[in-house]
Amino acid sequence: MFEFCADPSILPDWQWFACYLTSGTHWAFYRSFLVVILLLIITAPMALGMGMLGALALRSGFAPVNLLGRGYVNLIRGVPDIVFFLFVPIALGQGIEWVLHQINCPDWDQPIRQGNDFIVCREAKMPPVDASAWARNVYGFTMAIIAFALVFGAFVANTLYGAMQAVPRAQVETAESYGMTRRQAFRRIVLPQMWVFALPGLSNIWQILVKATPLLFLLGIQDAVFWARELGGAKTSLYTYPHPDWRVWYFLALLVFYLFLTWASERGFGWLTVRLSRGQATAEGERLRRRAA
Amino acid sequence: MKKLSLTLAALALSASGAAAQDVVRMGTEGAYPPFNFINDANELEGFEIDLGNEMCERAGLTCEWVINDWDTIIPNLVAGNYDTIIAGMSITEARAEIISFTQNYKEPDPSRYAALIGTDPEVINSGVIATQSNTVQAGYVAETDADLIEFPTPDETIAAVRAGEADAVLADGDFLRPIVEESSDLEFIGDPMHIGGGVGMGLRQSDNELRATFDAVIAEMKEDGSLNELLIRWFGEDTPTF
Numbered sequence: 159m160f161e162f163c164a165d166p167s168i169l170p171d172w173q174w175f176a177c178y179l180t181s182g183t184h185w186a187f188y189r190s191f192l193v194v195i196l197l198l199i200i201t202a203p204m205a206l207g208m209g210m211l212g213a214l215a216l217r218s219g220f221a222p223v224n225l226l227g228r229g230y231v232n233l234i235r236g237v238p239d240i241v242f243f244l245f246v247p248i249a250l251g252q253g254i255e256w257v258l259h260q261i262n263c264p265d266w267d268q269p270i271r272q273g274n275d276f277i278v279c280r281e282a283k284m285p286p287v288d289a290s291a292w293a294r295n296v297y298g299f300t301m302a303i304i305a306f307a308l309v310f311g312a313f314v315a316n317t318l319y320g321a322m323q324a325v326p327r328a329q330v331e332t333a334e335s336y337g338m339t340r341r342q343a344f345r346r347i348v349l350p351q352m353w354v355f356a357l358p359g360l361s362n363i364w365q366i367l368v369k370a371t372p373l374l375f376l377l378g379i380q381d382a383v384f385w386a387r388e389l390g391g392a393k394t395s396l397y398t399y400p401h402p403d404w405r406v407w408y409f410l411a412l413l414v415f416y417l418f419l420t421w422a423s424e425r426g427f428g429w430l431t432v433r434l435s436r437g438q439a440t441a442e443g444e445r446l447r448r449r450a451a
Numbered sequence: 452m453k454k455l456s457l458t459l460a461a462l463a464l465s466a467s468g469a470a471a472q473d474v475v476r477m478g479t480e481g482a483y484p485p486f487n488f489i490n491d492a493n494e495l496e497g498f499e500i501d502l503g504n505e506m507c508e509r510a511g512l513t514c515e516w517v518i519n520d521w522d523t524i525i526p527n528l529v530a531g532n533y534d535t536i537i538a539g540m541s542i543t544e545a546r547a548e549i550i551s552f553t554q555n556y557k558e559p560d561p562s563r564y565a566a567l568i569g570t571d572p573e574v575i576n577s578g579v580i581a582t583q584s585n586t587v588q589a590g591y592v593a594e595t596d597a598d599l600i601e602f603p604t605p606d607e608t609i610a611a612v613r614a615g616e617a618d619a620v621l622a623d624g625d626f627l628r629p630i631v632e633e634s635s636d637l638e639f640i641g642d643p644m645h646i647g648g649g650v651g652m653g654l655r656q657s658d659n660e661l662r663a664t665f666d667a668v669i670a671e672m673k674e675d676g677s678l679n680e681l682l683i684r685w686f687g688e689d690t691p692t693f
Binding site: 275287395 | 492493515610629
């Protein structure tokens with residue numbers, strides 16, 4: 159980065175640190191924070207969408223849909239997250255390859271499973287054999303997002319379902335007496351009012367999602383925790399910047415980062431609570447009304 | 452006759468498959484200097500990186516490196532996330548049941564115990580010994596009377612000894628030597644021991660063609676002395692050569 163970085167072993171302290179903190183691995187470390195934030199930004203709406211579908215399925219009077227919703231929510235909530243984070247990408251990846259294999263290679267005469275190996279023909283490989291490293295990273299990241307969205311969607315489904323049930327029955331009855339259909343009453347009355355009941359639960363799930371991001375490394379993505387461990391470890395003179403065990407400083411940086419995320423989310427959810435409580439028949443809504451009056 | 456033509460077609464197909472420039476993906480840990488590690492420029496470096504690149508060049512293959520956690524390095528090979536493991540992996544019977552190995556590209560290196568200076572060598576038999584999980588050393592300590600604590604990365608085993616969490620660490624001598632030589636607080640204790648076979652490249656058991664290719668290149672490099680050159684460059688003059 160800087161011109162004086164050519165031979166770091168003879169540099170005074172501040173220059174050494176300037177070079178050290180701008181090395182290739184450190185840039186990767188800084189980028190990994192963005193990866194974490196990117197994952198959160200993409201996963202949260204997806205989990206919310208999955209959760210909404212799940213909640214609707216749970217409310218459904220149609221037995222198969224209801225059963226599907228209950229199965230999804232209870233299966234995922236009952237099994238350790240880490241199992242799903244490992245299972246989803248492998249199962250999904252092999253599932254895609256299996257389907258492509260059936261389509262592209264109908265003449266294949268060998269078994270797909272040979273002992274421990276999962277063998278599909280060349281055309282069925284996913285990502286394709288000639289894919290660039292960049293494409294492979296995107297594929298891996300997508301798998302991770304799907305795994306996160308599936309797992310957190312189940313928790314969101316239950317929270318939203320509870321919130322929908324919490325909307326006072328009298329509100330729905332009033333809507334019906336105005337002549338609204340069940341669907342209209344849901345869309346115009348239940349849906350806008352449920353968010354305020356869902357917020358505490360959703361903010362919990364958001365915080366758990368934030369804390370679950372280090373599991374990314376299990377899926378082969380180098381996240382901030384991986385780099386903190388890698389960079390903080392003692393380095394011999396084989397490296398350009400030898401140093402003793404500095405993990406405590408790197409983990410301290412992580413602590414600050416995650417605390418900052420928590421603080422920012424708390425502010426965000428606080429703002430949302432006020433915003434959504436306006437005109438609501440809840441304690442917070444009443445407080446807002448009195449203050450305005 | 453029909454069967455014969457089918458076989459021929461299959462042969463032609465597999466031949467064309469090999470001829471097409473498939474990318475061979477090489478899985479490594481990237482945390483085990485001087486075998487393989489990520490240098491400060493965020494590039495892979497080390498004995499096995501040099502060796503792997505040389506082997507691919509000789510075999511006319513396009514190779515790409517993939518970094519993977521040690522603990523899941525075998526499952527991810529079997530799942531097809533990459534095609535070879537070249538990560539300082541000792542050839543053992545237990546591993547050979549799941550994956551297959553090429554011939555060794557490095558003679559077995561004695562494993563050593565390292566501890567804080569002044570530690571009673573008796574801890575080897577009665578103390579707490581740190582190792583990296585799923586290594587031959589972890590298997591060895593589990594058989595002794597000493598207590599075993601395992602860590603996912605090799606670096607953490609050293610940190611555990613320095614923090615007093617473990618009395619000593621057992622690891623490949625090649626990995627420990629630079630660390631002990633450069634630090635003022637560590638020393639070797641006990642005698643060097645031979646655990647496990649040489650270090651080889653791991654492949655899926657069904658990948659016979661690729662294994663034969665790499666096997667031939669390793670044999671060639673042993674023959675012409677270029678492997679010895681690499682070994683001496685990365686492990687010093689005293690390292691066992693072929």
